């Protein structure tokens with residue numbers, strides 16, 4: 001888990017939290033969540049245990065890059081901007097960026113719903129989860145993703161805030 005985080009930090013030009021004690025606690029939290037849910041959800045947030053509801057908070061979460069850019073660290077302060085460390089700047093408290101509707105969608109799930117979803121995939125519908133998937137493309141490299149929200153940083157060319165939605169057009173034959 002730590003190696004994965006180190007390599008990811010290096011790829012994006014971040015560092016891991018320099019406090020070894022704090023870092024160890026976060027890595028252990030990620031490991032525990034991976035054992036519990038099958039994916040390493042954020043150690044600082046409550047996960048629902050349902051992948052579709054939690055995928056935005058699987059580490060590294062969708063909110064990491066804008067948080068690191070704006071506040072110098074991710075919400076948990078696992079990933080830190082390199083200049084923070086060099087300049088000896090303390091990591092400030094990072095406000096929750098995860099939209100309320102996503103939090104509600106995850107936390108409103110009852111145990112009954114969860115059992116139903118995990119035992120019968122045929123009853124699992126995108127509509128019931130209120131997830132609207134859309135096509136987005138990176139304006140710099142053309143990488144295309146099909147998801148609810150576009151990534152902040154393109155995983156291929158690392159450009160920031162370069163995704164635009166691809167509007168699909170329905171045509172009627174013969175018109």
Ligand code: SF4
Nearest residue numbers: 042059061074075076
């Ligand atoms: S806030 Fe940090 S530790 Fe938590 S999921 Fe996002 S990147 Fe990982």
